[in-house]
Amino acid sequence: MLYPKIPLAQTVIQLCKAKGVKHIIISPGSRNAPLTIGFSNDDYFKCYSIVDERCAAFFALGIAQQLQEPTAVVCTSGSALLNYYPAVAEAFYSDIPLIVLSADRPKHLIGVGDGQTINQKNVFENHILYAANLKLDLKDDDTNDVLEALPIFKNLENKVETLLGIKKTIQEYNEEVIDKAINKALLKNGPVHINVPFDEPLYDMVHELSVKPKPTIPENKTLQIEDAILGDCIKDWNAASKKMIVVGVNQPNQIEQRWLDALATDESVIVFTETTSNLHHEAFFPSIDKLIGPLKGEAFSKLQPDILLTFGGLIVSKKVKAFLRTYKPQQHWHIDLKKANDTFFSLSNVIETTANHFFSRFLPEIKPVKSDYHPYWKRVKESRGIKHNNYLKGVVFSDLKAFDAILGAIPNDTVLQLGNSSTVRYAQLFDLNKTLNVFCNRGTSGIDGCTSTAIGCAVANTKQTTLITGDLSFIYDSNALWNNYIPNNFRIIVINNQGGGIFRILPGHKNTENFNTYFETNHHLTAEHLCKMYGFKYEAVSDEKVLKTTLHSFYSEGDQPKLLEIFTPKNLNDEVLLNYFKFIG
Incomplete structure (x- = not known):
């Protein structure tokens, strides 16, 4: 050698x-x-x-x-x-x-x-x-x-x-x-x-090693919780009638199902799961923004928890952040071996262990509390779900409508990589297929490396990977396609609304030259020529009927990776989304 x-x-x-x-x-x-x-x-x-x-x-x-x-x-x-x-x-x-x-x-x-x-x-x-x-x-x-x-x-x-x-x-x-x-x-x-x-x-080579370093074996930290801390947690939890759990970024299959089942049976507990949490249970509350977005006044007080328990990575939902920063819990506990962010400005207890280990010590000692907390909000969730479906039936083709079709077409037991900005936020409005493994670069929430990360994921994973991304994010990281390792089953879906559509949803003066140039960044670029240069099969759609037809064949096997570009009306997307929250409320 x-x-x-x-x-x-x-x-x-x-x-x-x-x-x-x-x-x-x-x-x-x-x-x-x-x-x-x-x-x-x-x-x-x-x-x-x-x-x-x-x-x-x-x-x-x-x-x-x-x-x-x-x-x-x-x-x-x-x-x-x-x-x-x-x-x-x-x-x-x-x-x-x-x-x-x-x-x-x-x-x-x-x-x-x-x-x-x-x-x-x-x-x-x-x-x-x-x-x-x-x-x-x-x-x-x-x-x-x-x-x-x-x-x-x-x-x-x-x-x-x-x-x-x-x-x-x-x-x-x-x-x-x-x-x-x-x-x-x-x-x-x-x-x-x-x-x-x-x-x-720099280029000289030899056939024999001249040094033989001796590595040390890293020592894992022992998982433990002080009995006094655990005792206080159990006492306070059993005394509270409104407990909320919010789960951020989480690896798939990281939490044992028996602990999820135990949390689901307590009427005094509601569990908010983000799209990136990879946690699923019929009693939990995915699509946090769908529940919180339409709330006003007294409803917030009714939702305000006595105790907030969090674990997992960073939170996407701005609405849950705004809610919990205003209607603060009496206590906020965070479980993590490494760090705890005071995201809601109420952090009172950092439990330095894994969620599995904490639940294994904690939940066997918990007594279910009679409460209307979960039953009430379950009814609200069901109502929101019905209105969500009704709104989508009548709405014009737009970003929201496109996501409805896309998320319903992704094959079971595959990997979904989400781009940042509006992409991950739209995905948060839907109850995702529970067989999917979902990832997103939420550490810094940047658009700069979403495509490259998804390609690395596709190379390392035996499952098929789909990336859903926005047009600016895709163009920004287009050098990601300059890569000789992309598997043929890799799929990219680009939502092209001709600019940074998320800025139309935020407060500001729209449809001015200043806004169009410096905030939304209007453009007329497409992914077609990039696909030709890098060997991707390219397809483009701009209406719902063609999109649904195209999605059926998009995941069929082929001899090259594929990219589907979906063009949506930039001047309608914000109106459709804002009206959505009004309608479901």
């Missing part, structure tokens, strides 16, 4: 291998050649070549999101590294393990005007779990420079012994911080940065 000659590169690669980091996304460059040589010549690693670093990082994020294990990205020095930042931030806030391996110039070439050079150390400081800034290997021709910097010794023998000691210390230091970085990604589920300086020559 061929290895890079540089010991530091060997060290990084061997420690990645020892800790099970298998998927390596490489963006071509020269300074990262030692890492590229090592990873690509070892059959253990699954290597991908993606030129655009921003797309590469989101692609890696999609793989890590599905496998729930660290995925590495490798880039050259300079601004290449900065293009990883959007995905690093998303990984940080979405708790996704991502390992950034950046090649760097030697210290003496930084800050002197050398090409492709920036200050790379700690560049992700505010959005990283750990930064490992490695030290440059000492080579034979470094001897004189190092010795000149040392105190004067009585004889050459002492000088040589000191140099050998420095070499050993540098290797030990590098092994320690690389090991620590990868362990952080493994245990804490987030991004880490390993900055690797290389001096030339």
Whole structure:
């Protein structure tokens, strides 16, 4: 087997291998050649070549999101590294393990005007779990420079012994911080940065390893809850007649069904589940906005909980945020091993464990409380559902109507990736097929890498993946299609309303030149030519009848991935949506 000659590169690669980091996304460059040589010549690693670093990082994020294990990205020095930042931030806030391996110039070439050079150390400081800034290997021709910097010794023998000691210390230091970085990604589920300086020559190879680093075994945190804290929770819960649970982003099949069934039988509990929660029960309340959107005055007070319990990732619904920030619960408990956001400005108890472990200790001690809380809101939910269906029967073709058709056509037991902005919010209005696994980049809620993430997901997942996205989001991340790994069963649905349609729903002056240019960003672009360039089968529709017919064949097998572009009337979409909330109320 061929290895890079540089010991530091060997060290990084061997420690990645020892800790099970298998998927390596490489963006071509020269300074990262030692890492590229090592990873690509070892059959253990699954290597991908993606030129655009921003797309590469989101692609890696999609793989890590599905496998729930660290995925590495490798880039050259300079601004290449900065293009990883959007995905690093998303990984940080979405708790996704991502390992950034950046090649760097030697210290003496930084800050002197050398090409492709920036200050790379700690560049992700505010959005990283750990930064490992490695030290440059000492080579034979470094001897004189190092010795000149040392105190004067009585004889050459002492000088040589000191140099050998420095070499050993540098290797030990590098092994320690690389090991620590990868362990952080493994245990804490987030991004880490390993900055690797290389001096030339960069392309030399050898057949034998010169270093053999020793990895440490990461220690998992013991799941436990203090008896006093658990006792207080049980006492307060049993005394309250109105308890609300709100579940944000959650991995599929993460919560045991027996705990969901137990929560569903208590009349004093209502469970709000977001589309991204991947939780389903007929007694729960999906489509939060559909329930809360039409409420006014006294109805909010009736819904206000005594205790709010949350778990999972970030919340999409602005309506539930506004409601709970105004009508605050007496107590808000959040369950998470890592962090707790005070989203509703009422956080009173952080329970540092998993939801499964908490429920296993908590629910067996809970006594169902007689209450009209769940029965009342169940009746409201049923009424909203009837009005939802009636409204859709009579409404003109629009974004809302398109989502109704799309979400009903996605095949069972597949993966749904949702773009941000209006896409995920429209999806929140529908009760999704419970066999779907749903994902969305809600860490930073950006539109910048939705397509790249979905493609990474499709590569890592044996199930078929569908991405639903808006026109601006798709165009913004169109380099995602510059990718040789897209499976033929991958599907993209682009809702093209000729601009940022969500801004028409928000307060502001519409239909002015300023609004159309700087907020909505009017355009007349389509995905057709991009599909031709990148080998996607392209179809376009602009009415309900053709859409339903096209969706039947859209998921049939083919010899290339497919994209369906749906054109909706930009000047009607906001009116249809705003009238929807009036109608169902």
